[in-house]
Amino acid sequence: MKRSERLVDMTKYLMERPHTLITLPFFAKRYGAAKSSISEDLAILKHTLANNQDGILETVAGAAGGVRYIPFLGKNHAEDYLSDLASRIEDPSRILAGGFVYLSDILGNTQDLRRIGELVATRYAYDDIDAVMTVETKGIALAQAVARYLDVPFVTARKRSKVTEGATVSVNYISSSLARVSKMELPTRALKKGAKVLIVDDFMKGGGTLTGMEELVKEFEGDVAGICVLCEADFDKEKLVKNYLSLVKISKIDTAKKLILAEPGNFLNETDFDRF
Amino acid sequence: MKRSERLVDMTKYLMERPHTLITLPFFAKRYGAAKSSISEDLAILKHTLANNQDGILETVAGAAGGVRYIPFLGKNHAEDYLSDLASRIEDPSRILAGGFVYLSDILGNTQDLRRIGELVATRYAYDDIDAVMTVETKGIALAQAVARYLDVPFVTARKRSKVTEGATVSVNYISSSLARVSKMELPTRALKKGAKVLIVDDFMKGGGTLTGMEELVKEFEGDVAGICVLCEADFDKEKLVKNYLSLVKISKIDTAKKLILAEPGNFLNETDFDRF
Numbered sequence A, B: 001m002k003r004s005e006r007l008v009d010m011t012k013y014l015m016e017r018p019h020t021l022i023t024l025p026f027f028a029k030r031y032g033a034a035k036s037s038i039s040e041d042l043a044i045l046k047h048t049l050a051n052n053q054d055g056i057l058e059t060v061a062g063a064a065g066g067v068r069y070i071p072f073l074g075k076n077h078a079e080d081y082l083s084d085l086a087s088r089i090e091d092p093s094r095i096l097a098g099g100f101v102y103l104s105d106i107l108g109n110t111q112d113l114r115r116i117g118e119l120v121a122t123r124y125a126y127d128d129i130d131a132v133m134t135v136e137t138k139g140i141a142l143a144q145a146v147a148r149y150l151d152v153p154f155v156t157a158r159k160r161s162k163v164t165e166g167a168t169v170s171v172n173y174i175s176s177s178l179a180r181v182s183k184m185e186l187p188t189r190a191l192k193k194g195a196k197v198l199i200v201d202d203f204m205k206g207g208g209t210l211t212g213m214e215e216l217v218k219e220f221e222g223d224v225a226g227i228c229v230l231c232e233a234d235f236d237k238e239k240l241v242k243n244y245l246s247l248v249k250i251s252k253i254d255t256a257k258k259l260i261l262a263e264p265g266n267f268l269n270e271t272d273f274d275r276f
Helices: A003-015 A024-031 A035-052 A075-089 A110-123 A139-150 A208-219 B003-015 B024-031 B035-052 B075-089 B110-123 B139-150 B208-219
Strands: A056-060 A066-070 A131-135 A154-157 A168-175 A180-187 A196-204 A223-233 A244-254 A259-264 B056-060 B066-070 B131-135 B154-157 B168-175 B180-187 B196-204 B223-233 B244-254 B259-264
Touching: A003 A024, A003 A035, A003 A066, A003 B003, A003 B035, A024 A035, A024 A066, A035 A056, A035 B003, A075 A110, A075 A244, A075 A259, A110 A139, A110 A223, A110 A244, A110 B139, A131 A139, A131 A208, A139 A154, A139 A196, A139 B110, A139 B139, A154 A180, A154 A208, A168 A208, A180 A208, A196 A208, A208 A223, B003 B024, B003 B035, B003 B066, B024 B035, B024 B066, B035 B056, B075 B110, B075 B244, B075 B259, B110 B139, B110 B223, B110 B244, B131 B139, B131 B208, B139 B154, B139 B196, B154 B180, B154 B208, B168 B208, B180 B208, B196 B208, B208 B223
Parallel strands: A131 A154, A131 A196, A196 A223, A223 A244, B131 B154, B131 B196, B196 B223, B223 B244
Antiparallel strands: A056 A066, A168 A180, A244 A259, B056 B066, B168 B180, B244 B259
């Protein structure tokens, strides 16, 4: 196979398997090419990604070595996307009763989910994460997008028992928007004991739901590797969680004046983009 | 930029934007290259995908022309994957009370979702589809995976009202597993009037939930472009829907004997794979 064809296939193959180590002998066999040629191909791939600041090809040396494609976006890409997203969120027709914001169009748009997934995966690219966790319903799209770019499974806690998941572990938490004690649960087999879990959700007001997920992780004897939300309502009361990241911060909603103000959240400043 | 670098970037760019028309002048400008060089690049991309039977690069002629990357898998890939999936589903530890099957691990595995998404998108690649619809909770992962490869939005019907979605349209349907009338709803703004909708779900027993989604599509004056489920319980009663596709068919569950039998569903025979 010619270099040009190898490069097409190699790019596709690696992009479909983020964070997965692919050995040089594997590629050499797949293309019937010398390892030295494969190394040259990979060098081209690596600097093309680096030039565009939209991915890292990590070389792992040694006998068990190979390469790994790390989805990773440069700071410019992050700033551009989050500014655009924040301005789209400022559309007053998004305002719903109770200080909520309609985001289902964004959470159902696969191009937005790709961008959001790549961004969150950039932040946690070099952290040790076994699974992404969210709670039904709207966080699922986000969890799936992030998990895809980190190449880990994602699990969904439920607020109501379902017969189709078998035995579950359940916790109680204070739902701050409802000001009452709620329950959420996860199938026993969904998470390994001691797992390092990245918690994600679509919208954060007081943070009560996030504390529920923290509790669940504890019940599985796991560690919370991070908490990241798409949108944070910053005008709302004090938060029940600390050390969370938000992609977008909504600083004001005025239902009467039909006004909503949004800007990029603390995600931008809390992420180390200098890895290229 | 050299051809080798162009090919890497072009492959990535097109893969990230399935079904989207990209013009030759766009690529020519992006790479500072002649249109004739870009055409040669695209020819390499096209035959590499065709040789691997894992994608189609469609050329659109004329002034408004360009190329479009269509996620599309060959029949061999489909057979291999669905046989493997069916055999993994035959694991007796998946059997749950009530003839249900634990599938959350598969629906939370991003590599499975990629494969499933590509497969379903292969079947509907040349159909006219505006949106993918599912119902909470477990169908969401599937809807998102399929929508991603068809480049359309996905919408999630809910079984319970939520304050965070604004005005909704609701329908009643007979839930066959519960043998009672249930309700599901979709935000008014989630779907355009007259939309052509592909309905997907994770698991089908009697098909009652699917009829609910058909009703919802009707309420939006839309058309059902297709119905596709991941798993069909074939041993169960008569189905309430017709013309559905299933990726995997579960022909038997014996709780006492700890036995579950699964095989590829009618999807394989109902899909035209000869498009390369």
